[in-house]
Amino acid sequence: xxxxxxxxxxxxxxxxxxxxxxxxxxxxxxxxxxxxxxxxxxxxxxxxxxxxxxxxxxxxxxxxxxxxxxxxxxxxxxxxxxxxxxxxxxxxxxxxxxxxxxxxxxxxxxxxxxxxxxxxxxxxxxxxxxxxxxxxxxxxxxxxxxxxxxxxxxxxxxxxxxxxxxxxxxxxxxxxxxxxxxxxxxxxxxxxxxxxxxxxxxxxxxxxxxxxxxxxxxxxxxxxxxxxxxxxxxxxxxxxxxxxxxxxxxxxxxxxxxxxxxxxxx
Amino acid sequence: xxxxxxxxxxxxxxxxxxxxxxxxxxxxxxxxxxxxxxxxxxxxxxxxxxxxxxxxxxxxxxxxxxxxxxxxxxxxxxxxxxxxxxxxxxxxxxxxxxxxxxxxxxxxxxxxxxxxxxxxxxxxxxxxxxxxxxxxxxxxxxxxxxxxxxxxxxxxxxxxxxxxxxxxxxxxxxxxxxxxxxxxxxxxxxxxxxxxxxxxxxxxxxxxxxxxxxxxxxxxxxxxxxxxxxxxxxxxxxxxxxxxxxxxxxxxxxxxxxxxxxxxxxxxxx
Numbered sequence: 326x327x328x329x330x331x332x333x334x335x336x337x338x339x340x341x342x343x344x345x346x347x348x349x350x351x352x353x354x355x356x357x358x359x360x361x362x363x364x365x366x367x368x369x370x371x372x373x374x375x376x377x378x379x380x381x382x383x384x385x386x387x388x389x390x391x392x393x394x395x396x397x398x399x400x401x402x403x404x405x406x407x408x409x410x411x412x413x414x415x416x417x418x419x420x421x422x423x424x425x426x427x428x429x430x431x432x433x434x435x436x437x438x439x440x441x442x443x444x445x446x447x448x449x450x451x452x453x454x455x456x457x458x459x460x461x462x463x464x465x466x467x468x469x470x471x472x473x474x475x476x477x478x479x480x481x482x483x484x485x486x487x488x489x490x491x492x493x494x495x496x497x498x499x500x501x502x503x504x505x506x507x508x509x510x511x512x513x514x515x516x517x518x519x520x521x522x523x524x525x526x527x528x529x530x531x532x533x534x535x536x537x538x539x540x541x542x543x544x545x546x547x548x549x550x551x552x553x554x555x556x557x558x559x560x561x562x563x564x565x566x567x568x569x570x571x572x573x574x575x576x577x578x579x580x581x582x583x584x585x586x587x588x589x590x591x
Numbered sequence: 592x593x594x595x596x597x598x599x600x601x602x603x604x605x606x607x608x609x610x611x612x613x614x615x616x617x618x619x620x621x622x623x624x625x626x627x628x629x630x631x632x633x634x635x636x637x638x639x640x641x642x643x644x645x646x647x648x649x650x651x652x653x654x655x656x657x658x659x660x661x662x663x664x665x666x667x668x669x670x671x672x673x674x675x676x677x678x679x680x681x682x683x684x685x686x687x688x689x690x691x692x693x694x695x696x697x698x699x700x701x702x703x704x705x706x707x708x709x710x711x712x713x714x715x716x717x718x719x720x721x722x723x724x725x726x727x728x729x730x731x732x733x734x735x736x737x738x739x740x741x742x743x744x745x746x747x748x749x750x751x752x753x754x755x756x757x758x759x760x761x762x763x764x765x766x767x768x769x770x771x772x773x774x775x776x777x778x779x780x781x782x783x784x785x786x787x788x789x790x791x792x793x794x795x796x797x798x799x800x801x802x803x804x805x806x807x808x809x810x811x812x813x814x815x816x817x818x819x820x821x822x823x824x825x826x827x828x829x830x831x832x833x834x835x836x837x838x839x840x841x842x843x844x845x846x847x848x849x850x851x852x853x854x855x856x857x858x859x860x861x
Contacts, residue, residue, distance in 0.1 A: 348799045466771040528822030529623035556796040559826035566623045
């Protein structure tokens with residue numbers, strides 16, 4: 326039996342955040358936190374890349390930073406699908422054994438109907454890469470005046486999930502409303518390829534997480550801690566306070582999502 | 592290391608006048624609180640929570656009904672629940688009479704939400720009365736409010752501090768540093784105002800927030816609290832436990848500061 330509480334944290338980053346100081350957002354510290362919290366691995370993005378016009382240099386930095394932690398901190402590079410040559414970032418990700426790539430449509434001003442999102446979904450499916458989306462980095466009420474990107478919309482998620490029947494998607498930082506809107510606007514097959522972390526879902530007394538586990542299903546959820554922006558304890562705390570009447574919960578493992586993504590590649 | 596006791600000085604309940612599933616909601620809070628080790632919930636009900644008048648501009652009739660419901664919950668569970676008396680300062684006479692009635696019913700603090708800006712002179716008689724009776728005032732705060740938001744006349748730390756400086760014998764709890772807005776803005780505002788006690792509640796769990804407040808105001812002015820989300824309260828409790836605080840500091844934050852600012856003996860902890 327594994328000593329880990331979760332096989333992976335799929336919602337981690339390293340690097341500076343442009344709008345406030347984060348305490349030591351460094352891979353060495355992340356690794357210590359994973360050990361303390363008994364989490365096996367982390368899928369790690371380069372936080373500054375979300376605001377870069379060209380994410381390629383930040384991806385190179387990410388690979389270098391994570392190299393000493395191979396096998397524990399897995400790179401999740403950023404892709405800008407409306408940038409010339411973006412497919413090269415995907416090929417690079419595959420060669421680096423990345424489980425996923427991250428795309429930030431809101432920060433890039435990419436609309437939900439943009440063809441490049443569908444192209445990204447298919448290109449990732451071709452390569453066995455999971456597509457990761459982030460709803461928000463901070464609460465809407467505390468954002469810097471220059472941080473004008475809104476929260477990710479349900480339409481963006483739908484576009485990517487529907488674009489290719491092979492694509493696997495993880496959405497980080499959604500609340501109950503967005504999860505329900507997306508889930509019930511997808512076919513059962515599409516629902517099965519759309520996964521959520523519960524880092525921003527409320528526990529008791531509103532019990533949104535318990536409600537979602539009952540309706541959407543716990544198997545649609547995968548652990549994400551939102552480190553270094555938020556306390557990684559929050560997701561575990563929410564899980565530990567599930568209503569007592571809920572049947573035993575088995576959330577999705579990151580490994581299972583990755584295996585599904587790679588099952589269509591040669 | 593864990594605190595020896597745990598008090599949530601920023602709790603809320605519902606009642607039949609506020610939502611259909613009020614009993615489930617209240618039971619969920621108490622059940623989760625037990626799991627976390629919360630021994631006392633100091634709670635308020637904000638009128639009908641918007642059903643018949645706005646949550647933050649509750650009518651006098653709704654205020655009275657909500658307070659009565661809160662006192663009933665406290666009476667039904669005297670071991671775990673204490674009550675704030677919630678008032679709307681736009682109705683001064685009613686607010687003062689509610690405080691008097693609340694104390695008779697066992698209320699141990701005054702709850703101000705967002706019905707009037709904190710530095711408005713209309714708050715003065717309420718703050719004065721709370722101080723005279725030795726009741727702390729829990730004041731809803733939007734950290735760094737940069738504009739008015741619909742359905743509330745929220746205050747930020749600057750405005751609350753003006754009120755606190757006019758009433759130095761009254762203790763004020765600055766609500767939910769994790770509850771929205773920029774918590775970093777409030778730090779320097781309240782740093783040197785000794786009768787303002789920030790509480791940690793709210794859904795926000797930003798890394799660095801707890802450390803920043805501890806550095807600014809020290810463990811004897813910070814109050815652990817949960818508000819509407821016990822899960823994030825538990826996360827902040829767990830974070831406090833791994834920061835490496837001395838036992839005394841952890842106890843101050845988690846319950847002893849509350850014992851100091853609420854009326855003597857009212858929490859049943861020593």
